[in-house]
Amino acid sequence: MEWLVISFERFILLYFAVLALTYAYFGYLGVRSVIVYSRELSPLALGDHLSRDVAKPVSILIPAFNEAASIVESVRSLLSMHFPRFELVVVNDGSTDPTLELLREHFALIEVPLAYRQVLPSREVRGIYRSLRYPNLMVIDKENGGRADALNAAINAARYPLVCAIDADTFLDADAVLRASRVFGEDETVVGIGGTIRPVNGAVVEDGQVTSLRVPKRWIERFQVIEYARAFFVGRAAWSKLSALMLISGAFSIFRKEALVAIDGYWTETVGEDMEVVFRLHRHYRSLGKPYKLLFTPDPIAWTEVPSDLRSLRAQRNRWQRGMLETLWRHRSMTFNPRFGRLGMLGVPHYWLFEAAAPVVEVLGYAALIVSAATGVLFAQFAVMFLLLALLYSVLFSQFAAGIESFLLARYPRTRDRMILLAASFLEFIGYRQILVFERFRACFQVRRKAKQWGARRRVGIREPAGR
Numbered sequence: 001m002e003w004l005v006i007s008f009e010r011f012i013l014l015y016f017a018v019l020a021l022t023y024a025y026f027g028y029l030g031v032r033s034v035i036v037y038s039r040e041l042s043p044l045a046l047g048d049h050l051s052r053d054v055a056k057p058v059s060i061l062i063p064a065f066n067e068a069a070s071i072v073e074s075v076r077s078l079l080s081m082h083f084p085r086f087e088l089v090v091v092n093d094g095s096t097d098p099t100l101e102l103l104r105e106h107f108a109l110i111e112v113p114l115a116y117r118q119v120l121p122s123r124e125v126r127g128i129y130r131s132l133r134y135p136n137l138m139v140i141d142k143e144n145g146g147r148a149d150a151l152n153a154a155i156n157a158a159r160y161p162l163v164c165a166i167d168a169d170t171f172l173d174a175d176a177v178l179r180a181s182r183v184f185g186e187d188e189t190v191v192g193i194g195g196t197i198r199p200v201n202g203a204v205v206e207d208g209q210v211t212s213l214r215v216p217k218r219w220i221e222r223f224q225v226i227e228y229a230r231a232f233f234v235g236r237a238a239w240s241k242l243s244a245l246m247l248i249s250g251a252f253s254i255f256r257k258e259a260l261v262a263i264d265g266y267w268t269e270t271v272g273e274d275m276e277v278v279f280r281l282h283r284h285y286r287s288l289g290k291p292y293k294l295l296f297t298p299d300p301i302a303w304t305e306v307p308s309d310l311r312s313l314r315a316q317r318n319r320w321q322r323g324m325l326e327t328l329w330r331h332r333s334m335t336f337n338p339r340f341g342r343l344g345m346l347g348v349p350h351y352w353l354f355e356a357a358a359p360v361v362e363v364l365g366y367a368a369l370i371v372s373a374a375t376g377v378l379f380a381q382f383a384v385m386f387l388l389l390a391l392l393y394s395v396l397f398s399q400f401a402a403g404i405e406s407f408l409l410a411r412y413p414r415t416r417d418r419m420i421l422l423a424a425s426f427l428e429f430i431g432y433r434q435i436l437v438f439e440r441f442r443a444c445f446q447v448r449r450k451a452k453q454w455g456a457r458r459r460v461g462i463r464e465p466a467g468r
Helices: 002-040 043-051 071-079 099-107 147-157 176-186 219-241 257-262 273-288 310-330 338-356 358-375 379-408 415-427 432-443
Strands: 058-064 086-093 109-112 125-131 137-142 162-166 170-172 190-199 204-206 209-212 252-256 293-304
Touching: 002 219, 002 293, 002 338, 002 358, 002 379, 058 071, 058 147, 058 176, 071 086, 071 099, 071 170, 086 099, 086 147, 099 109, 099 125, 099 137, 137 147, 147 162, 147 257, 147 273, 162 176, 162 257, 176 190, 176 252, 176 293, 190 219, 190 273, 219 293, 219 310, 219 415, 219 432, 252 257, 257 273, 273 293, 273 310, 273 338, 310 338, 310 432, 338 358, 358 379, 358 432, 379 415
Parallel strands: 058 086, 058 162, 086 137, 190 293
Antiparallel strands: 109 125, 125 137, 162 252, 170 293, 190 252, 204 209
């Protein structure tokens, strides 16, 4: 028994040591990416991009289910963005709340005849509406089929060569689409781009734009500010640099419409359609032998409302874990497959070992602490090393992400807010992290259960200035 416990302890320590070193390298790549990008894309460069008229028109796709709390402000935000030619395609996916009624009231919608070709299958469309005030706004009302099904219906109706999928509770910076889409005009091999998602909780929104940014009041929301910065500036930036990006967030992504149509749109049998569609694009272009790029860019900004209560947060992370496992299993033939280059030999194995398996290994590590304490087998030595490595992996890279968010990008101007974020990067390891790790651990054994296509959660809405 003693040798078994010792062997397992050594495995746990080696696992977290490799994980820490891997993310140290990712952090280096992420900082380089953010610095280079911020230098290359100044406001002057954006103006030059507009003057050269290389911006391709974009269809913004907004799937919505029970989004009455935020849908009006979200659509207003998109209508006010800086872009030469775009349309909004909002899909009401059988909402049971007043989502459709609010859209009709605030944007003067009238029903028009169906007039588009259905190239992707979707649930029945019950009606199409156009706005009397905004000619570039279309609303589709359809039977409930889930987020992926709603996106497929929106792609059918989209008129433009680029399609930008965003969540209904998401707000975009005015020039976010311009920053992301400019690459498509400069490089024809680019088929998909993802930007940075930031929590909007704590912000003040006026006329659909974030005008004042403060850290949220609740610690559960503050921890998520750190998590999002870590995921995008350390994770996505590094994989993009390595040409092995495996996830473009469904909250803000832009693809060539022809590429999505070629792979039959979004897969409706998963809760992780945003990750799965990226894997399928990799597979499609690799099979054709055609050059292609799937990229992350650090500074097209999308703001999203993150869960403000523990129940909603746990449900979200459970869904994310199940979606990742569904995608990895569906595309398991890519694992250690040299035909897929760095993606197959490095990216997919990393996701199996250090993303999918991480909650299982960490929970077993906590269990090993308890067993070691009960048996007295190297308890003190293992406990110290395990906690130090866990701290190195979690706190160090949270500090790293907080530094990028607070100081390098200076999104939070107040010193007090920056200090709170730095404190959050320490405190998230005490309780918050363990709760989410155990939820992800549970999700590993729930993959086969029937998935809900929409993750219901409590919406609190976005702050408007007093008197509005």
